[in-house]
Amino acid sequence: MKIFITRVLPPAGLAMLERAGVQVTQWTERRGLSHDELVAHCQQYDALLLASDNTIDRAFLEQCRHLKVISLLSVGYDKVDIAAANELGIPVTNTPGVLSAATADTAFLLMLASSRKAFFQHKRIIRGEWGFSEPTANLGIALEGKTLGIWGLGSIGYVMAQRCVQAFGMKVIYHNRGRNEAAEKELGAQWVSFEELLAQSDVLSVHTALTPETAGRFNMTAFSQMKPSAIFVNAARGAIHHEGDLIAAIQQGIIWGAGLDVTNPEPMQPDNPLLEMPTVAVLPHIGSATAETRNAMSEMAAQNIIASMKGEPLPNQVTS
Ligand code: DGY
Numbered sequence: 001m002k003i004f005i006t007r008v009l010p011p012a013g014l015a016m017l018e019r020a021g022v023q024v025t026q027w028t029e030r031r032g033l034s035h036d037e038l039v040a041h042c043q044q045y046d047a048l049l050l051a052s053d054n055t056i057d058r059a060f061l062e063q064c065r066h067l068k069v070i071s072l073l074s075v076g077y078d079k080v081d082i083a084a085a086n087e088l089g090i091p092v093t094n095t096p097g098v099l100s101a102a103t104a105d106t107a108f109l110l111m112l113a114s115s116r117k118a119f120f121q122h123k124r125i126i127r128g129e130w131g132f133s134e135p136t137a138n139l140g141i142a143l144e145g146k147t148l149g150i151w152g153l154g155s156i157g158y159v160m161a162q163r164c165v166q167a168f169g170m171k172v173i174y175h176n177r178g179r180n181e182a183a184e185k186e187l188g189a190q191w192v193s194f195e196e197l198l199a200q201s202d203v204l205s206v207h208t209a210l211t212p213e214t215a216g217r218f219n220m221t222a223f224s225q226m227k228p229s230a231i232f233v234n235a236a237r238g239a240i241h242h243e244g245d246l247i248a249a250i251q252q253g254i255i256w257g258a259g260l261d262v263t264n265p266e267p268m269q270p271d272n273p274l275l276e277m278p279t280v281a282v283l284p285h286i287g288s289a290t291a292e293t294r295n296a297m298s299e300m301a302a303q304n305i306i307a308s309m310k311g312e313p314l315p316n317q318v319t320s
Contacts, residue, residue: 010291011295035054069093071301078209223246232258
């Protein structure tokens with residue numbers, strides 16, 4: 001099997017593919033491939049390992065219907081038109097589970113950074129502003145005993161809740177379509193309506209997938225129902241929040257601040273006002289970026305390719 005990888009793959013997955021006798025070509029240029037370039041490249045390969053943010057839409061799938069599998073190096077699959085892939089008989093796989101802890105850690109970091117204005121303080125030092133200190137200045141918000149609201153309590157949300165309970169004794173409330181019995185039993189998490197989640201959370205952390213139902217859900221209507229002291233955290237997908245409304249909500253004191261690993265759009269432009277706000281912490285979509293996690297993801301993506309090559313059931317096929 002000949003496969004094309006849209007970036008350089010972490011070494012563990014690469015070694016696994018090579019051991020299995022898969023012929024690998026990696027895109028090594030320091031620029032992304034356009035949609036048309038990706039279509040052109042894929043003509044020469046049996047499978048695609050997508051390690052970039054290219055959109056796999058119906059037009060792409062129709063031109064690449066020979067692909068035996070599209071293996072994503074991500075848990076999220078919102079960039080792929082799954083209905084069209086199913087219709088055209090192209091299996092799509094993802095990498096669930098292995099990145100939950102790293103992504104939750106990123107959300108945890110952002111929560112703390114916003115609560116203590118950490119990124120802003122770092123910038124103050126760089127600007128030479130670490131001068132006169134006063135007991136009433138540079139104050140943050142304590143997290144001990146506060147209420148964590150999770151929107152989307154799946155495996156990443158679970159780890160975030162676990163960290164917050166263990167570190168700060170936080171009370172956990174959540175909103176999901178279904179109930180998470182493990183979280184209710186082990187973490188004392190309590191299911192609440194979306195409106196209650198907004199009203200009661202001191203930290204509201206988003207861990208849901210991007211779908212037509214979740215897109216743009218955190219807009220001014222939602223922010224206006226939150227506490228003025230609330231921290232909004234998004235380590236899921238930028239399109240779930242409305243960035244203009246988030247800027248206005250923080251500027252007007254409707255909420256305290258935000259921690260974002262994902263932005264809308266990505267990449268965030270350097271002149272975005274969020275970057276200068278003391279109570280905001282932004283990271284460039286690095287939720288799963290630890291060496292351990294990226295290696296584990298690459299092995300999982302490789303296993304999906306190898307299973308396809310051997311005609312075995314795909315371990316992590318996405319169906320809807
Ligand atoms: C994921 O795995 O979905 C990460 O957000 C990378 O896109």
